Amino acid sequence: MQRLRDLAISDSGFVFDPFSGATYTVNGTAQVLLDGLKRGLDRDGLVALLRERFECSTEDLPRDIDDLVQSLRMFGLVPGGFEVRG
Amino acid sequence: MNAPLTVAVTGLNATDNPGPGVGVIRSLRHCRDLNVRVVGLAYDALEPGVYADGLVSDVFMIPYPSQGVVPLRDRLAYIRERTGFDVIIPTLDAELPGFVELAPELAAQGVGTLLPTVEQLDLRCKAKLAALGDRGLPVPASRVLTDVAQLYTIHEVIPYPLVVKGPYYGARVVHTLEEAVAAFYKMVAEWGYPVIVQQFVAGQELCVLAVGDGDGGLVGAVQMRKTVITDKGKGWAGVAIRDPGLSQLTATFMKATKWRGPCELEVIRDAAGGYHVLEVNPRFPAWCFLSAGAGMNLPYAVAELAAGRPLTPLHDYRVGTMFVRIALDQISDMDAFSRMSTSGEVVRSQGVSR
Missing domain, CATH: 3.30.470.20 (ATP-grasp fold, B domain)
Structure with a gap:
């Protein structure tokens, strides 16, 4: 999880991984989720964070979280077996 | 700011396969703590670094490494007399053995270098890189070849894909014997023997x-x-x-x-x-x-x-x-080029004064 914590994320959603030098662009939802994941929030915490920042229906949010985590796994930014708690 | 320092630097060939000299000089000039004057050492009159504004105070041609150490020693003595350089930073693989050999003589004359020893140079050369494995460094399996026939059995010790390399530069990833043979001859034609075959990672x-x-x-x-x-x-x-x-x-x-x-x-x-x-x-x-x-x-x-x-x-x-990186067209009149071509030097500063 150190690699996730080390990610540099700008206000515009530009992400730099200092370990690999790779860069990514993320939308506002992913930006908020990355911030929550770096803080170690569980699934309920992440959902609450998203509801606080966006007008959205609760039922879509777990899927959004899983989609992002899947991408993070694919890019090696979290360990292969990583799952959000809760 | 420290006392003035005159530094001679090689490798001004800033082409699409650039030498390190321009980067080294820009770094030296970037440092505000260093009161530096830079002398360029070039092998060709058209090395781009010769013509870059504000990069080198003076530039001198030096003999190619293939001419041996004696002409280099003589030329450096002349340049030292003209410029009073305190330090030399050689930046090209092929010239390093000559500068390493001359380093003790240069030191005796008050010219500083920070160079590896002959043994260290030898240890890291492509043909002997595998020896670093004995010193705890992870290096891919490799073999040094002097005959194309050796390629026909190489897969028994190093499976494909392989990387075929020249002794100084050049590398090609190959997946079959046919590709390996073609790459072998290409490396020999460009860089000579030996050819190094390394495990692809x-x-x-x-x-x-x-x-x-x-x-x-x-x-x-x-x-x-x-x-x-x-x-x-x-x-x-x-x-x-x-x-x-x-x-x-x-x-x-x-x-x-x-x-x-x-x-x-x-x-x-x-x-x-x-x-x-x-x-x-x-x-x-x-x-x-x-x-x-x-x-x-x-x-x-x-x-x-x-x-x-x-x-x-x-x-x-x-x-x-x-x-x-950026590729720029530098504009120059004929003067600097003609002086490099005829006398082998362009002196813009006032000799040994800084």
Whole structure:
């Protein structure tokens, strides 16, 4: 999880991984989720964070979280077996 | 600001396969603590660095390494008389043996260098890189070939895909015997014998510019990942990174070899997080200005140490600092070119005064 914590994320959603030098662009939802994941929030915490920042229906949010985590796994930014708690 | 220093630098051939000289000089000029005058040493009248505004005060042609050490010694003595340089930073692989041989004589004349020993140069040459494995460094399996017939059985010891390399430059990934044979002849035609065959390792290619103190310690190191690569495999853009495993590997290399001076480690990090040292270049890489831009000016460090000045090891640089190379057309009148072509020198300064 150190690699996730080390990610540099700008206000515009530009992400730099200092370990690999790779860069990514993320939308506002992913930006908020990355911030929550770096803080170690569980699934309920992440959902609450998203509801606080966006007008959205609760039922879509777990899927959004899983989609992002899947991408993070694919890019090696979290360990292969990583799952959000809760 | 420190006392004035005159530094002679080679490798002004800033082409699409650039020499490191321009990057070294820009780094020296980047440092406000260094009151520096730079003397360029060129092998060809049209080396682009000769014509860059404000880069070198004076430029002198020097003999090609193939002419041997004696003409180089004589030429350096003449240039020293004209410019009074205090330090030399050679930056090209092929010239290093000559400068290493001359280093004691130069030192006796008061000219500083920070160069590896003959043994260290020999240890890291492509044909002998496997020996680094005996010193605890992870290197891919390789064989040195002097006959194409050896390729016909190479798969028995190193499975395909392979990388076929020339003794100094050039590398080609091959998947079949036919490709390997073609690559073998191409390398021989371009670079001569021997040809090195190395196990191909898939992964992310990373580079480290490191400076060793000659006692097993690290003066400083900057890690870089290429983000744009030319068709010659050269980094045209890159970004400073920090990988703790790579830092450990660099420290291990310094400890194992007691390297003195600058070098570049070319490393593959595989998908499992393992490291494989592909090459060790015994000099600054062309991208060395990134070190100055990222706040760890390693050419400055080498100039200071070569001049015998104390320097505290450098530890920090700005990760995320990028370089993006650019090709520019420089405009020059015929004067500098004619002087380089006829007398082999362009003196813009007032001789030995700074």
